[in-house]
Amino acid sequence: MCGVAGILHFGRSDPVTSNILHKMNNAMLHRGPDGDGIYISKNRRIGLGHRRLSIIDLSEGASQPMSNGDGSVWISYNGEIYNHQLLRSQLETRGYHFHSHHSDTEVLVHGYEAWGIATLLEKIDGMFAFIIWDEKKNRLTFARDRIGIKPIYFTKNLGVLVIASEIKAILAHSEVSAKVSEAALYHYLTYLATPAPLTMFDGIYKLPAAHYVEVDQGGSFRAARYWAPELSNGLDQLELGGLDEGAVANKYQRSVLERLEASVQKRMMSDAPYGAFLSGGIDSSVNVALMDRYSDDPVNTFTVGYKDHQHLNELEHASKVAKLFSTNHHEVLINEKDMVGYLEELVYQQDEPLADWVCIPLHFVSKLAHENGVKVIQVGEGSDEQFCGYNSYMKYLQLHKNCFRPFQQYLPKALQHFLAKTAAKIATINPKLEIYSDAVKRAAFNQEPFWSGAIGYWETQKNPLLPGYSPSPPKGWEEMVRIGLMPKSYLSPDSYNVAHDFLNYFDAVQPGRDQLARMTYNEFRLRLPELLLMRVDKITMASSLEARVPFLDHALVELTMDIPMDVKLQNGESKHLLKKAVEGLLPNEIIYRKKMGFAAPMAQWLEGDFGKQAESEILSSPLLEEVGFNKGHISTLIKDHRTGRRDTSLLVWVLYNLTAWHRHWLN
Structure with a gap:
């Protein structure tokens, strides 16, 4: 895992300098303490930077930025390509010569030459964010992996495009300033993170998962x-035809x-x-268990617990699994x-608020793993989303089936609106009912009914928080809309537009799918890439630790x-399919x-001195x-929480993250 940086000058005559590239690299030292490299083109219009965390091919021959044989294609890359050996063989058969021993970076360089960006992205299997400069085509390309495990940010202004793995590296550029994005702030209050391509910094954007830009x-x-993620690559439906319900379930279990x-x-x-991080739950x-099967040496496992609130600890369960394997x-x-x-x-590591x-x-x-000499860690993110592992999911499914559908189907619209107004008045008297x-x-x-698995402020809760809010659009929003990275509706003060945009698309290409799908x-469009995986990337990489996500x-x-x-x-059993699939693998x-x-224990911490x-x-x-x-x-x-009137810990934490971010980066 590494940190990437890139600068492209267009419509201006001043050169890209090594000084600014080194500044950007230095802002990401934690992402790559093992190496530092830059490339500047002969005409000095393009520059690439790289911080290296050596995981695959530890030799100097795998250092970056890396080029092809004639220097016409250059790359700065962050990630891992798990099928790089297979692709290398295919490329060698086509006559490409490799200079590194087994670097996956060089596979990307020659793969781009051989197949072009679209086919390369279709072929590679892994997590990644990279920048490629094609000298012959005068084209710069940057991309993010399918799920969004690795982030990449960019900003364009006054004839300069700046790209990096972290926002702090972009801010190291002298022509980039920090300002609040009012539209992003509004959505953050609901989703605990900003929806791509928005970030909390006005004019700085993040590339959505499974996208590339030329x-x-x-x-x-x-x-x-x-x-x-809705594209079908599951089981052949012809194979399932004629099978009874139990046989179909068994086939899915084996395939999982x-x-x-x-x-x-x-x-x-x-x-x-x-x-691996180990909690003792099913995912970790x-x-x-599977790492132990494929490893000749004992697996290194790491667990965190609390001294002051032991009711949250899973130390005993983790210890049992550790002893078992x-x-x-x-x-x-x-x-x-x-x-x-x-x-x-924390505020510095996150770049923008992640509540x-x-x-x-x-x-x-993560710090514990780093201190024990580990560079690569496997984590369990993504399982709950795919197998319905959250209690909240079950509640939303019940809400959809037992409340929303009958309410909308049997009550006249005028009565529905009257009940909504009445409920709003009651909630002003008793905030617990908001x-x-x-x-x-x-x-x-x-x-x-469902916008995201983690919601801070619903729209009715934002009305008294930000009365009459009318956000200014972020700098460069017109181009984001033009190229299809963002619908214009994101600029309006209504965070339902974000969830609605995703589901409109899904319903159009997959009509009739069930509510869980x-x-x-x-x-997969918002909470996983922009909150859960973003937190994993930012926090583990702050300890120079590469996190891999098998469930994704x-x-x-x-x-x-x-x-x-x-x-x-x-x-009504959550994660039923996964539990049946791994029977025999675990007790x-x-x-x-x-x-x-x-x-x-943030709810408890917020009741005390903190x-x-x-x-x-x-x-x-x-x-x-x-x-x-x-x-x-x-x-x-805040008073309601500290006096025990109601638990507002998440709402307070959302605001604390936001104001702490503002104090650190803008004040």
């Missing part, structure tokens, strides 16, 4: 989406396990020490003091997106243990007046 010598963009086995095995490709335990097991315990001491670093307090334990367990009031409103106005698709192998995702809801769920007590989830600190920092932030937040309403939210 930039010509005049700076004009062309964007394309090259993969979608086979693709998961292949996924874990290919992700053990490494010339550096590797391990499956990872460890004889791993080299390591634990770290943290408390409120550790959390507070990390907060300033997921799991970032805190994730930092400490989320129910918003649900009635969504049903009455034909909105989806629609929910899962939404998660695209072949497995294509299979699970094809599986009907009634096969994934039986008798049943592990498979069928009640889910706890990776959590942090709550006072958070209140002071939030209410003294100049951002509140700049944007138009209602300070009195925020004070009430």
Whole structure:
């Protein structure tokens, strides 16, 4: 894993300098402590930077930026290509000569030459973000992997395009300044992260998952989406014809396990020490069990727990799994003091606010792995989204079936609207009912019950928080709309537009799909790439640790997106299909243990000394007046939590992250 940087000058005569590329590289030192390289073209219009974390082919011959044989194609690349050996053989058969021993970077260079960008992206299997400069075509291309495991950011202004793995590297460029994106801020309050391509920085964008952008010598963009999780690559329906329900379920179970086995095995490709995060839940335990099968040495495992709130600990369960597979097991315990001491670093590492307090334990367990010499870690993200592992998913499915559909089908529209207004009035008297009031409103106005698996503020909760909010559009929004990276509706103060855009597309290409498939698709468009995987990338890479995600192998995702809801769920049991698929791989007590989830005691911390600190920092932030937040309403939210009137910990944490970000980067 590495950090990439790129600068393209167009319509201006001043050169790209090595000084600015080194500044950008230095801002990402944590992403690549093993090497630092730059390339500047002869005409000095294009420059590439790279920070290297050596994982595959540790030799100097695999250093970057890397070129082809005649220097006409250059690349700066972050990620891993798991099928690079197969592709290398195909390219050698076509006459391409390789100078590195087994670098996957060189496969990308020659693959681009041989097949072009579209076919290359179709062929490669892995996680990646890269920048390619084609001297002969005067074209720069940058791309993000199918699922969005690796981020890449860009900004264009005054004849210069700047690209990097992290926003802090873009801000290292002297011509890029930091300013709040008001449209992104509004959606962040709901989704806990900004939806791509928006970021919290005005005019700085992130490339959505499964997209690439080509930039010509005049700076004009062309964007394309090259993969979608709804594309069918599951089981042949002819194979399932004539099978009874049990046989169909068994066939899906075998296929899930086979693709998961292949996924874990290919992700053990490494010339550096590797391990796994282990909670003792089904996802991390499956990872460890399969890693143990394919490893000659004991697997290194790492677990985090709490000194002050032990009810959240899964240490005992993780220890059982570690003993079962004889791993080299390591634990770290943290408390409120550790959390507070990390907060300033957290804001810097995240680049933009990610209102997921799991970032805190994730930092400490990542640091533990790094301190024990591990460079590669396997994580369990993506399983819950595909196999319906969250309790909230089950509640949303029940809400859709038992409430939304009957409400919309049997009640006259006038009555629906009357009930929505009445619910809103009741919620002003009793704020605990706000989320129910918003649900009635969504049903009455034909909105989806499910927008995301993690919601901060629903629309009705944002009204008193940001009264009369009218966000200014971000710089460069017209081009984002023109090239298809963003619908214009994202600029309006209504975060339903984001979820609605995703589902409109899905319903058009996959009409009649069940509600769980629609929910899962939404998660693959926003929460997974921009919150969950973003937190994994930013926090693990801050400890120079490469995280790999076996449950998000695209072949497995294509299979699970094809599986009907009634096969994934039986008798109301979440993750039923996955549990049946891994029976025999793990003891049943592990498979069928009640889910706890990776959590942090933020609700409790906000009731004590940290709550006072958070209140002071939030209410003294100049951002509140700049944007138009209602300070009195925020004070009430904080007071309600600290007095036990209601749990507003997530709402307060969303605001704390936002104001801490503003203080660090803009104030």
